Amino acid sequence: MDIYSFAPVAIVLDFAYSLVSGLADLLTPLAGSLSTAAAIVAITVLVRTALIPVGRSQVRAEFTRRRLAPKLKELQQRYKKKPELLQQKTLELYTAEKASPLAGCLPTLLQAPVISTVYGLFILQGINGHPNSLLIDHVFGVQLGAPLVRFIADGAFWPGVLVYVVLLCIIATVAGLSRRAALRNAPPPAEGLPAGMQNLTGILSWMPFLTVIFAAIVPLAATLYLAVTTSWTLAERAILRHRYEKTMAT
Template sequence: MGPIGDAFNVILTPLYYAVSGVLLAWHWIFSHLGLDPEGGASWALSIIGLTLVIRAALIPLFVRQIKASRNMQLMQPKVKELQKKYGHDRERLAQETMKLYKDAGTNPFASCLPILLQMPIFFSLFRLIDEASDGISHGFLSEEKARHFGDAMLFGKFEISASFTQSGGSTAVQVLAAFLVVAMTATTFTTQRQLMSKNMPPSALSGPYAQQQKMLLYILPVVFAVGGIAFPIGVLLYWTTSNLWTMGQQFYVIRNNPAPGTDAEKAKIERDRRRAEAKGLPDPTLPAVGEGTDTAVETERRPQQRQQPKRQPKSQRSSQSPSKSPSQNGQRGQRNPAKKKNGNKR
């Protein structure tokens, strides 16, 4: 092993202890539940239990990933405006774009955190399974446990350490490995498409970032499909279980906290309306009386009261009354004789 391999092994050593510790804890539980300690079922279920523990620990980062990805998409109209304004100056455009992200509290790299943090765990599990069949132990795995782990047979036919490319000529192993590779690829694609199709408004599905996400939507599954044929069955179990967890968790977040202006928000509003109608409650999609626009409507319906002028003192009224001009006095004097003449004629 060269210096690069030694450095890589030093970096993964803490993860070896963490992964093997959780793995052995689940194996102890399933062994005491009646499963064969050396059988493939106990080790396969231990890998699934390891996956659940890791994904549960990554829930806060997953929520940040969902919010960051959603905010990045919602900010694309503003990014387009910056591109029109500073398209001739790439440096200024990059500065203004990062400033926009910072003011909005969005980190473009936050959407990659769960995957980036899972990759070292993925490689450590890969090394544990790949080398366990040769009796090489890591972390808390003893040589005996490592050998049992590597040689464990799932359903009596499939070694956990076997892969599509290293099946030992077994067609059954290749079929199971191919099935898990397809499942891993399909769940990766479905998870990403679920986020883009249901939790993104139409205005956010255009622009450079949206095009990048669409490219990853098709590139990542291809990468996993090509690389997956070399993964041991145990690693494929881990990754497929992780993707299924992601799908369910993402479905829950999108269903209960959709982005504004998306199909998921419309579906949630309709569900809330039907639920309230079934219980005989007011429509929750409408603001309550006295809130929002209803206040203005109620105000318009009420008859407006006439404002009475304030009574002023006599001295103030006399000072504000206009002085009579001589012409007005003359007109009044002319009207009075006319009334007298009319009276005389009668």
């Protein structure tokens, strides 16, 4: 079953189509042929602006986990011969402090419907019964509905390939910087947690690189969205961490 043909999803997709088309029309005097790409960037910024409270709570949870590190160490020393009780007490501490090792997944989960909608807008020939005119829009000669694989298969490498190279390089660079920041700001692992959760920070630190792979196989419009949203995340985290560090120092 095509999920995009499901009535509620088709209605949401039709609304998104109208939103992107309307924004593109408004931006045409400024952006010209790049108006649809500019509309995608604008929508990405709007989505990320709405998610700022989520990012703030995420960084707050990060600092909470760092603050809990001494308490976790104390629990580990006290219950090191009772692993089951240590696990229970550790989880109770996280619960009491409203902190979670899984907090970093929330923004990604909240953005999943958005990226799915952008993906649908640029792969479907028709949306809710009418033709999809977004498919013919382009960025420097590359159609927004074309993934990198199809673009290469068509044999049109230059200069359009630069669009993909630039976007993928941005995403890869942001992924590397994000991983470095995540490891630098991660609290010490809690020995009382199950083995999988002990290594959760290290495992999750590699997740940004999955975005690079995903960005190479989705339509260019979705790649553009990913480049903007990952760059926003990196900058937002850096600003929020700096503010929390200043607050803690005073």
